[in-house]
Amino acid sequence: MKDRIAIIGGGNLGSAIAEGLISSRFAKPQHIILTKRNIDTLRSLEERGVMVSSNNKDAARYAKWIILAVKPFQVKDILEQLKDDLDPLKHQIVSVMTGVWIKDIQEILGTEFTVFRAMPNTAIAIRQSITCICSHGANEDQSQFIAELFSQLGKVVFIEEKLMDAATVLGACGTAYAMRYIRANIQGGIEIGFDAKTASLIAAQTVKGAAELLLTQHTHPEQEIDKVTTPKGCTIAGLNEMEHQGFSSSLIKGVVTSYKKIVNDM
Numbered sequence: 001m002k003d004r005i006a007i008i009g010g011g012n013l014g015s016a017i018a019e020g021l022i023s024s025r026f027a028k029p030q031h032i033i034l035t036k037r038n039i040d041t042l043r044s045l046e047e048r049g050v051m052v053s054s055n056n057k058d059a060a061r062y063a064k065w066i067i068l069a070v071k072p073f074q075v076k077d078i079l080e081q082l083k084d085d086l087d088p089l090k091h092q093i094v095s096v097m098t099g100v101w102i103k104d105i106q107e108i109l110g111t112e113f114t115v116f117r118a119m120p121n122t123a124i125a126i127r128q129s130i131t132c133i134c135s136h137g138a139n140e141d142q143s144q145f146i147a148e149l150f151s152q153l154g155k156v157v158f159i160e161e162k163l164m165d166a167a168t169v170l171g172a173c174g175t176a177y178a179m180r181y182i183r184a185n186i187q188g189g190i191e192i193g194f195d196a197k198t199a200s201l202i203a204a205q206t207v208k209g210a211a212e213l214l215l216t217q218h219t220h221p222e223q224e225i226d227k228v229t230t231p232k233g234c235t236i237a238g239l240n241e242m243e244h245q246g247f248s249s250s251l252i253k254g255v256v257t258s259y260k261k262i263v264n265d266m
């Protein structure tokens with residue numbers, strides 16, 4: 001039997017983690033408890049066997065692993081409320097919150113608690129996340145459990161905590177950037193003749209295939225671009241026009257702006 005898991009905050013990410021855990025079969029649905037103040041939106045997960053509750057204390061008492069998936073500004077109050085129900089010998093904390101440092105959590109709960117930070121993205125719902133992880137005070141068994149858990153839900157990389165904000169931008173915000181790229185392709189595709197549904201399929205599958213090339217062949221993007229760009233052909237003509245319009249530069253500036261937003265706000 002795997003350990004029991006509480007997900008505090010059944011919003012976009014918390015629900016996506018629960019969905020991924022159910023379909024991976026890493027944990028039995030009945031060993032997952034998901035909390036939210038208003039649990040009406042969690043009914044479909046409840047129907048799939050997950051326990052849902054509006055009582056964080058009950059969830060903490062039930063579980064061993066406490067995944068904190070609330071908004072950063074909500075966590076202080078929640079941890080203050082849970083403090084008396086958490087035991088460092090029983091509970092391990094996993095925060096997926098942006099910009100909340102391990103020391104911030106330990107300041108409230110105590111340094112004797114093992115705390116992981118994990119930064120997944122919403123593709124965790126379909127087990128295709130990249131999850132960046134760091135920890136403080138974790139032993140080998142605990143680290144292995146967390147590595148296994150998130151490996152079931154996509155790929156995993158252990159990083160230093162100082163890179164966690166950067167991981168948030170590249171890995172988590174990255175899903176939204178990729179969606180905008182795909183959407184722009186769909187808009188272009190419609191202008192050159194496709195209906196929206198066909199343009200969506202072509203754009204999304206093309207991006208998926210491009211990503212798979214990098215992940216399976218371990219090539220550099222520019223090597224793959226070289227294979228597509230026929231001399232004097234249409235690809236290089238389009239690519240160069242995109243660069244004249246600031247394509248790479250706008251992406252880099254967007255990434256850096258997201259990063260500064262986290263660093264300056266937290």
Ligand SMILES: NC(=O)C1=CN([C@@H]2O[C@H](COP(=O)(O)OP(=O)(O)OC[C@H]3O[C@@H](n4cnc5c(N)ncnc54)[C@H](O)[C@@H]3O)[C@@H](O)[C@H]2O)C=CC1
Binds near residue numbers: 036074
């Ligand atoms: N959405 C994303 O792609 C990612 C989000 N994150 C981080 O994950 C955290 C959650 O983000 P989202 O899921 O997008 O936000 P969200 O607002 O969709 O989810 C937060 C949930 O917590 C619930 N909540 C609020 N107070 C509560 C309480 N006292 N007890 C139990 N539940 C409570 C809210 O009702 C809400 O459903 C944030 O800290 C965010 O920075 C990290 C990576 C990706």
Ligand SMILES: O=C(O)[C@@H]1CCC=N1
Binds near residue numbers: 098172
């Ligand atoms: O936009 C946000 O603040 C959160 C962090 C990563 C994804 N969503």
